[in-house]
Amino acid sequence: MVNDSGQLYTMEGVAAGVIMLLTAYIVISTTSIYTPGDTHIPDMQLEQLGSDVLAMMDTPDINGSDSRLNGLVRGGTGTGDTLRGEFLAGCKMRYEDPDNDLKAQVYLSYRTLSGNVSTIQLSSLDPEFTGRENTVRVTRWVQLPSGSTYDLPNLESSRPHAVLVEVLLWRA
Amino acid sequence: MSLDFLAGFTIFMLALIMVVSMVPGLLAGLESSGIDYDAVAYRTGVILVEDPGWPVYPPWEMNDLAHKGEIERIGLAVSKETPNILLSTKVDTFFNGSFFTPDDYHRLAIFGDIPYSYNFSLSSGGALIGQTGDPLPPGYGYIRRVVKIKEPGVAMINGSFASDYTAPSSNQEFTVRLDFGQLLDPTIGPAYRIDPRTEPVNVTITDFREYLNTTDPSVTNATLKSVTFWKMDPTRPIPQFTRIPFAYDTVDSNLYTLYIDYRDGNQDPCPLRPDGGVEVSENITLVLKPAATSLFTLDQNSILDIRFNFDDDPSRTNITGIHHYDYNQTNVTRPDLKPGVLEVAIW
Amino acid sequence: MACMNEDGQWIVLMGLLTALGLFFLALIINQSALVGQTTAEGVLEFPKNDIRDLRSAIFDHYDRCGNLDALMRQQNAEDIVRISLERKNAVVHFWNDTAQDISGRMLRPITIHYNNGVTVYNETVYY
Numbered sequence: 001m002v003n004d005s006g007q008l009y010t011m012e013g014v015a016a017g018v019i020m021l022l023t024a025y026i027v028i029s030t031t032s033i034y035t036p037g038d039t040h041i042p043d044m045q046l047e048q049l050g051s052d053v054l055a056m057m058d059t060p061d062i063n064g065s066d067s068r069l070n071g072l073v074r075g076g077t078g079t080g081d082t083l084r085g086e087f088l089a090g091c092k093m094r095y096e097d098p099d100n101d102l103k104a105q106v107y108l109s110y111r112t113l114s115g116n117v118s119t120i121q122l123s124s125l126d127p128e129f130t131g132r133e134n135t136v137r138v139t140r141w142v143q144l145p146s147g148s149t150y151d152l153p154n155l156e157s158s159r160p161h162a163v164l165v166e167v168l169l170w171r172a
Numbered sequence: 173m174s175l176d177f178l179a180g181f182t183i184f185m186l187a188l189i190m191v192v193s194m195v196p197g198l199l200a201g202l203e204s205s206g207i208d209y210d211a212v213a214y215r216t217g218v219i220l221v222e223d224p225g226w227p228v229y230p231p232w233e234m235n236d237l238a239h240k241g242e243i244e245r246i247g248l249a250v251s252k253e254t255p256n257i258l259l260s261t262k263v264d265t266f267f268n269g270s271f272f273t274p275d276d277y278h279r280l281a282i283f284g285d286i287p288y289s290y291n292f293s294l295s296s297g298g299a300l301i302g303q304t305g306d307p308l309p310p311g312y313g314y315i316r317r318v319v320k321i322k323e324p325g326v327a328m329i330n331g332s333f334a335s336d337y338t339a340p341s342s343n344q345e346f347t348v349r350l351d352f353g354q355l356l357d358p359t360i361g362p363a364y365r366i367d368p369r370t371e372p373v374n375v376t377i378t379d380f381r382e383y384l385n386t387t388d389p390s391v392t393n394a395t396l397k398s399v400t401f402w403k404m405d406p407t408r409p410i411p412q413f414t415r416i417p418f419a420y421d422t423v424d425s426n427l428y429t430l431y432i433d434y435r436d437g438n439q440d441p442c443p444l445r446p447d448g449g450v451e452v453s454e455n456i457t458l459v460l461k462p463a464a465t466s467l468f469t470l471d472q473n474s475i476l477d478i479r480f481n482f483d484d485d486p487s488r489t490n491i492t493g494i495h496h497y498d499y500n501q502t503n504v505t506r507p508d509l510k511p512g513v514l515e516v517a518i519w
Numbered sequence: 520m521a522c523m524n525e526d527g528q529w530i531v532l533m534g535l536l537t538a539l540g541l542f543f544l545a546l547i548i549n550q551s552a553l554v555g556q557t558t559a560e561g562v563l564e565f566p567k568n569d570i571r572d573l574r575s576a577i578f579d580h581y582d583r584c585g586n587l588d589a590l591m592r593q594q595n596a597e598d599i600v601r602i603s604l605e606r607k608n609a610v611v612h613f614w615n616d617t618a619q620d621i622s623g624r625m626l627r628p629i630t631i632h633y634n635n636g637v638t639v640y641n642e643t644v645y646y
Binding site for chain 1: 180181183184187190210211214217255256257293295298300303314315316317318319320360361363364499506508509511513515
């Protein structure tokens with residue numbers, strides 16, 4: 001009456017049990033690992049920072065006066081480096097030591113006499129522009145009054161213009 | 173070996189290989205709640221910097237400790253239309269450690285069920301304006317917002333006004349007039365508006381010697397009898413000024429501060445109607461806080477008068493006239509918007 | 520081998536079925552956690568700053584050009600529309616109606632339409 005024909009069931013049962021346990025263990029302990037680069041969190045922080053700084057540069061400190069950004073854009077390429085300098089100063093501002101790894105490049109988009117959109121570089125080229133990290137682009141609209149070409153090639157000086165200031169911001 | 177056995181064993185081996193290949197992932201052991209920190213910091217940053225808070229009117233920062241439960245959300249922006257421009261009174265209330273507890277910050281600024289630790293700091297030009305929370309750990313979620321801070325103006329009445337506000341036969345009453353219809357002008361943006369309902373009204377009379385009666389050389393001071401508040405509603409058929417009932421005799425620094433002859437150092441605040449009057453020789457500084465203005469039940473057309481009464485017989489001061497607290501830069505010096513940085517850390 | 524004993528096979532089969540069921544559940548839960556995108560991508564995708572900036576640009580346009588002649592006003596508006604399309608990849612359209620009296624001030628209703636392919640924004644505001 002004692003034979004080993006029941007061993008088959010036992011072995012099958014053990015195998016089935018092992019499969020189920022292993023599956024349960026795999027399912028419960030598999031966690032997704034997100035690196036901050038995958039989730040674009042640094043990009044989001046940088047974009048919000050850049051937008052804030054441009055918005056604050058575009059807010060006049062005194063009611064009725066023109067904003068600092070407006071004044072700097074009107075200087076054309078001559079004040080492009082100053083614009084970049086003030087923009088970066090605003091981005092680096094922090095309670096403790098300033099956040100020094102940031103770099104930026106400023107562009108201006110406007111409509112020419114022919115009606116097409118042209119983009120020029122306002123600030124001088126950063127030596128580290130090639131071979132850099134991913135950039136974030138922040139923009140701000142500026143109204144330029146009529147009466148001058150503001151150093152911008154092919155700009156019609158007889159009417160007021162709406163131009164777009166674009167700043168590329170990246171971490172060195 | 174039977175086919176059955178091989179099939180069963182193959183399945184087992186497959187499962188084992190899968191487990192072994194997932195072991196490196198299991199050993200990394202990254203806590204998923206850590207990813208949340210930057211997102212929560214961003215959300216808190218938006219609430220603080222772009223939202224005026226709730227309730228907006230009457231402003232949440234006006235509530236005292238007894239009414240703290242009515243605050244639903246803390247926001248520092250001047251208004252909904254002016255994101256990134258913070259109001260100094262809201263900033264002061266926010267960083268007031270004796271008003272808000274850590275639990276309040278969780279409930280009203282951070283939100284969510286997980287008890288995050290936080291650190292908020294607002295600085296301007298390298299100097300710290302306010303900071304609250306725990307010291308920063310090695311890893312945390314972070315957002316930095318660049319802002320501008322709107323500070324209240326001061327009506328500085330110094331010696332240069334002496335020719336306008338003195339007269340030989342003066343009634344010894346000097347009035348500072350706030351015309352709400354003019355002040356709450358909707359064409360002026362909220363970032364530049366003077367709003368006595370939300371910001372303190374500061375009246376500083378200096379160089380008081382210029383306002384003394386110079387015919388008598390022995391006169392070195394004058395007696396301030398009282399500072400009273402009067403209101404008028406110009407939309408009524410027969411508008412007239414009525415005195416506002418107020419606790420003129422008690423000193424309450426939540427409602428106003430009045431300093432006489434203020435010099436650096438500790439100075440005792442004075443009640444608005446001091447017993448027997450108080451001698452003024454150099455300056456008077458009155459700060460009327462929005463909590464008091466809200467008690468006056470004024471509407472957007474009212475005119476509020478702050479009257480300084482001097483009572484001397486014979487009169488020792490020639491001060492008289494009405495100083496308009498309006499948008500004229502000589503009448504009220506309004507400081508420029510101050511740039512600042514708000515940093516939010518969550519962990 | 521003759522007459523293999525296949526009686527116990529149902530046990531292993533049940534075990535396998537349970538395991539497959541567990542994997543299927545895990546797949547569903549995993550996918551549900553990833554519905555949409557991560558939070559930062561969601562923040563980046565919504566053009567909050569762009570829309571606010573556009574509104575302020577349109578208000579500036581009406582401030583400076585509202586009283587100029589029609590051609591200059593049209594050119595300025597074209598600036599905003601064309602540059603938005605080329606540089607911001609957004610279709611912008613705005614126009615105004617006649618001014619109305621709103622609590623004592625003459626304000627025009629300005630209608631703004633913005634579409635950057637992912638987000639559509641429509642607003643009528645008195646300015």
